[in-house]
Amino acid sequence: MKKVILSLAVIAAIGFTSCKNDAKSETETTTTEMSKDMAMTDTSFGVRGNCGMCKTTIEKAVNGVEGVANANWDVDKKKIDVSFDDTKTNEMAIHNAIAASGYDTEKVAGDLSAYDELPGCCKYDHEMEMNQTAPKESEGNSEENH
Numbered sequence: 001m002k003k004v005i006l007s008l009a010v011i012a013a014i015g016f017t018s019c020k021n022d023a024k025s026e027t028e029t030t031t032t033e034m035s036k037d038m039a040m041t042d043t044s045f046g047v048r049g050n051c052g053m054c055k056t057t058i059e060k061a062v063n064g065v066e067g068v069a070n071a072n073w074d075v076d077k078k079k080i081d082v083s084f085d086d087t088k089t090n091e092m093a094i095h096n097a098i099a100a101s102g103y104d105t106e107k108v109a110g111d112l113s114a115y116d117e118l119p120g121c122c123k124y125d126h127e128m129e130m131n132q133t134a135p136k137e138s139e140g141n142s143e144e145n146h
Protein backbone atom coordinates (compact mmCIF):
# COMPACT_ATOMS: atom_id res chain seq x y z
CA MET A 1 0.00 0.00 0.00
CA LYS A 2 2.83 2.37 0.83
CA LYS A 3 4.41 1.58 -2.55
CA VAL A 4 1.22 2.56 -4.39
CA ILE A 5 1.00 5.89 -2.60
CA LEU A 6 4.67 6.55 -3.30
CA SER A 7 4.34 5.84 -7.03
CA LEU A 8 1.22 8.03 -7.22
CA ALA A 9 3.20 10.82 -5.61
CA VAL A 10 6.00 10.37 -8.15
CA ILE A 11 3.54 10.46 -11.07
CA ALA A 12 1.91 13.58 -9.66
CA ALA A 13 5.30 15.22 -9.25
CA ILE A 14 6.29 14.42 -12.86
CA GLY A 15 2.98 15.74 -14.15
CA PHE A 16 3.35 18.95 -12.18
CA THR A 17 6.91 19.51 -13.41
CA SER A 18 6.02 19.04 -17.08
CA CYS A 19 3.11 21.47 -16.76
CA LYS A 20 5.42 24.04 -15.31
CA ASN A 21 7.87 23.58 -18.17
CA ASP A 22 5.13 24.04 -20.78
CA ALA A 23 4.00 27.28 -19.24
CA LYS A 24 7.55 28.57 -19.09
CA SER A 25 8.37 27.87 -22.76
CA GLU A 26 5.10 29.50 -23.87
CA THR A 27 6.00 32.70 -22.07
CA GLU A 28 9.44 32.74 -23.65
CA THR A 29 8.02 32.38 -27.18
CA THR A 30 5.61 35.26 -26.64
CA THR A 31 8.39 37.52 -25.42
CA THR A 32 10.56 36.76 -28.46
CA GLU A 33 7.71 37.54 -30.88
CA MET A 34 6.96 40.81 -29.14
CA SER A 35 10.52 42.09 -29.27
CA LYS A 36 10.69 41.13 -32.95
CA ASP A 37 7.59 43.21 -33.69
CA MET A 38 8.91 46.17 -31.78
CA ALA A 39 12.09 46.35 -33.85
CA MET A 40 10.09 46.56 -37.09
CA THR A 41 9.04 49.81 -38.70
CA ASP A 42 6.07 49.85 -41.07
CA THR A 43 5.86 52.38 -43.84
CA SER A 44 3.86 52.88 -47.00
CA PHE A 45 4.32 55.21 -49.95
CA GLY A 46 3.33 55.63 -53.57
CA VAL A 47 5.08 53.65 -56.34
CA ARG A 48 4.04 53.78 -60.03
CA GLY A 49 3.42 50.58 -61.97
CA ASN A 50 0.91 48.73 -64.13
CA CYS A 51 0.53 45.03 -63.48
CA GLY A 52 1.47 41.84 -61.70
CA MET A 53 4.88 41.78 -63.34
CA CYS A 54 5.54 45.26 -61.98
CA LYS A 55 4.53 43.96 -58.55
CA THR A 56 7.08 41.15 -58.83
CA THR A 57 9.87 43.51 -59.92
CA ILE A 58 9.09 46.15 -57.28
CA GLU A 59 8.76 43.67 -54.42
CA LYS A 60 11.92 41.82 -55.49
CA ALA A 61 13.83 45.11 -55.44
CA VAL A 62 12.53 45.96 -51.97
CA ASN A 63 13.14 42.47 -50.56
CA GLY A 64 16.73 42.77 -51.81
CA VAL A 65 17.34 45.56 -49.30
CA GLU A 66 18.92 44.14 -46.13
CA GLY A 67 16.60 44.47 -43.15
CA VAL A 68 13.35 44.37 -45.12
CA ALA A 69 11.00 41.77 -43.65
CA ASN A 70 7.95 42.17 -45.85
CA ALA A 71 6.88 44.11 -48.95
CA ASN A 72 3.49 44.28 -50.60
CA TRP A 73 2.76 46.56 -53.59
CA ASP A 74 -0.90 47.28 -54.35
CA VAL A 75 -1.55 47.46 -58.10
CA ASP A 76 -4.83 49.40 -57.67
CA LYS A 77 -3.58 51.97 -55.19
CA LYS A 78 -0.06 52.31 -56.72
CA LYS A 79 1.22 52.03 -53.19
CA ILE A 80 3.64 49.78 -51.29
CA ASP A 81 3.55 48.62 -47.68
CA VAL A 82 6.96 47.72 -46.27
CA SER A 83 8.05 46.34 -42.90
CA PHE A 84 11.73 46.79 -42.17
CA ASP A 85 14.24 46.71 -39.33
CA ASP A 86 15.24 50.33 -38.85
CA THR A 87 18.53 49.34 -37.26
CA LYS A 88 19.56 47.81 -40.61
CA THR A 89 18.07 50.11 -43.24
CA ASN A 90 15.94 53.21 -43.71
CA GLU A 91 13.09 54.37 -45.89
CA MET A 92 15.31 56.21 -48.39
CA ALA A 93 17.30 53.01 -49.10
CA ILE A 94 13.99 51.36 -50.02
CA HIS A 95 12.99 54.29 -52.29
CA ASN A 96 16.40 54.07 -53.99
CA ALA A 97 16.16 50.30 -54.52
CA ILE A 98 12.75 50.69 -56.21
CA ALA A 99 14.01 53.57 -58.36
CA ALA A 100 17.04 51.48 -59.41
CA SER A 101 14.66 48.80 -60.70
CA GLY A 102 13.04 51.40 -62.98
CA TYR A 103 10.02 52.46 -60.96
CA ASP A 104 9.06 55.93 -59.72
CA THR A 105 8.37 56.41 -56.02
CA GLU A 106 6.97 59.46 -54.26
CA LYS A 107 10.49 60.62 -53.47
CA VAL A 108 12.80 59.16 -56.14
CA ALA A 109 12.33 59.05 -59.92
CA GLY A 110 12.89 55.63 -61.51
CA ASP A 111 16.17 54.90 -63.30
CA LEU A 112 15.48 55.55 -66.99
CA SER A 113 17.73 52.84 -68.46
CA ALA A 114 16.12 50.28 -66.13
CA TYR A 115 12.71 51.60 -67.22
CA ASP A 116 13.68 51.05 -70.88
CA GLU A 117 14.46 47.39 -70.12
CA LEU A 118 11.03 46.75 -68.60
CA PRO A 119 8.59 44.60 -70.63
CA GLY A 120 6.16 46.62 -72.75
CA CYS A 121 3.20 46.04 -70.45
CA CYS A 122 5.19 47.44 -67.55
CA LYS A 123 6.12 50.76 -69.22
CA TYR A 124 3.91 52.76 -66.90
CA ASP A 125 2.86 56.37 -67.42
CA HIS A 126 5.23 58.73 -65.58
CA GLU A 127 2.28 61.07 -64.95
CA MET A 128 0.31 58.34 -63.21
CA GLU A 129 -1.18 59.31 -59.89
CA MET A 130 0.50 57.49 -56.99
CA ASN A 131 -0.74 56.50 -53.55
CA GLN A 132 -4.34 56.45 -54.78
CA THR A 133 -7.22 55.63 -52.55
CA ALA A 134 -8.97 52.49 -53.77
CA PRO A 135 -11.23 52.94 -56.83
CA LYS A 136 -13.86 51.10 -54.77
CA GLU A 137 -14.17 54.17 -52.51
CA SER A 138 -17.95 54.43 -53.05
CA GLU A 139 -18.38 50.97 -51.51
CA GLY A 140 -16.18 52.01 -48.60
CA ASN A 141 -18.60 54.79 -47.68
CA SER A 142 -21.01 52.32 -46.12
CA GLU A 143 -18.29 51.45 -43.59
CA GLU A 144 -17.94 55.07 -42.57
CA ASN A 145 -21.65 55.27 -41.76
CA HIS A 146 -21.35 52.61 -39.07
Ligand SMILES: [Cu+2]
Binding pocket: 049, 050, 051, 052, 053, 054, 055, 121, 122, 123
Ligand atom coordinates in the same frame (compact mmCIF):
# COMPACT_ATOMS: atom_id res chain seq x y z
CU1 LIG B 1 4.05 45.46 -65.26
